[in-house]
Amino acid sequence: MTGEAAFIAALRELTSHPAARGLADDCAVLDIGGETLVLTHDMMVEGVHWLRGQDPADIAWKLVAVNLSDLAAKGAEPIGVLLGYSLGADDLRFLDGLRDALEAFAVPLLGGDTVGGGAVQVHGLTALGRATCLPVPSRAGARAGDRVWLTGAVGAAMLGFDAVRRGVDDPANRQAFCRPVPLLAEGRALAPLVSAMMDVSDGLLLDASRLATASGVTLTLERGAIPLAQGVEQAGRADEALRWGDDYQLLFTLPPGTQPPVPAREIGEILGPGTAPLLLDCAPPDTAQSLGYLHRSSP
Template sequence: MSDERAFIEALRRIAGTPAARGLADDCAVFDMGERALVLTHDMMVEGVHWLPGQAMHDVAWKLVAVNLSDLAAKGATPLGILVGHTLGEDDAGFLAGLEEASDTLGAPLWGGDTVSHHGGARTLGLTAIGQTEHRPVPSRGGAKPGDAVCITGPVGGAMIGFESLRDEGDTPDNRRVTQPYRRPTPLLSEGRALAPLASAIMDVSDGLLLDASRMAEASGVTLALDRAAIPIAAPEDRRDEALRWGDDYQLLFTVSPEVELPIPAHRIGVVHERGEHAVLLDGEPVSGAPGYEHRRAH
């Protein structure tokens, strides 16, 4: 199988229950009557999601945070986490970071599994379980023509943080700059505030343009974005890179333009009837790779 998209498409034939949402969403959602159980699982690989030699304290934090970001996009409150840990260097640092993230972000550790490995890239995994009373539980689908396209904050901060960490190392002088990459913040309270209002919502993990295309595909619409309106945390001459880099974990959402938003956000475009392309940037189709995909076919 050649790429991530083809593999996920094959998985859809297996995941046939309503909770799976056709594997077109950030989470599985299991209806339990008055409440819905929301579940997600993300993995991280050394050399892909964190730099070799990076402090495992920060890696553990990021592992928890990126999974809780998926819960945030459902307006869910964390209940617990299950950790899959590969033993290796600085396990004590990983445990310290896991405890800090669990306590700070309100995600108690419920269990998990540990394995050893013999060479190769170290892999970590985490399952986050949450709950919500809001109905319907928002998804990537649901964006309607005429809706405003909004984002909670700037993109590109993780890109700059990664480069500073890679080039200068983890020093006291650059920890503020590297924080968006090392320790992203899941926008849980923002997600809960937006859940009753957003017609579609997801977190930005693989690049704004790629994730916008996923939302457009799930909703059967075209998202027309205004390049200059998109806030970035990078130099202006790197705007195009910032729109594609990912790892920012802002919330991308669509909402009726008449709605008064309960949180600060930036309007960056409008939803159109579905045209030839899923995403337009200043009225033109996106050229080049829109974001990060594992084993993308060429």
């Protein structure tokens, strides 16, 4: 177990509140005042979640977008955000991107904190949303026989990361990496139908395996059915694209025969519990390579 995995396992021991969902979901889900509140907090660290020298406006956008993507996976409507900001070299440029994102997703800034003194910038954002559909989808509801769906292609953020790192002109993929768009409307449309749903932030294989584990099932993916962003295959990076995150597609399961109300591709199926949570073309994926997430660390 990595340090992070051990820490999270120990954290789980601390919490038995049902709203925490065992710290195994994208969000906390809390009933209050006749409403159901959906809450998430994601952090971003300089040199880990973004490359040193990236435009601070893009960091701000992404900080908002990745948190709203967690709300999207719950079918929640955003209510507001609280910002935890480490002062850096170009704070006003950060605000430009923050303004862009808050306007684009029509979500108000409600509060937060600003600190100085860190050698490395670390930002956090808490997003609050209101559930639009009960029960609120979780990662844990997939059942044998369900079909596995994905809202769109993976790999664009991977190509965009390289374009930023190498200073290459590649506007579409740069946009995918720097200014991802949370699929809020899609999440709301899907929420009443799905048996399980999550956003793909850390890599399709890793996140699919988490969904399978949370649901206590085996999730089998068909490699040829997984949509890849333009240029991924040509670059010989199809396998890597399945292990890269940051595309913020929604991964969800539907009972057989149910068609999704938004554009999506069927990429696999749910089987009963087996020896591995995840199969790729009928075999466990090569775990000599990471299933995801670590790709986001800077070199």
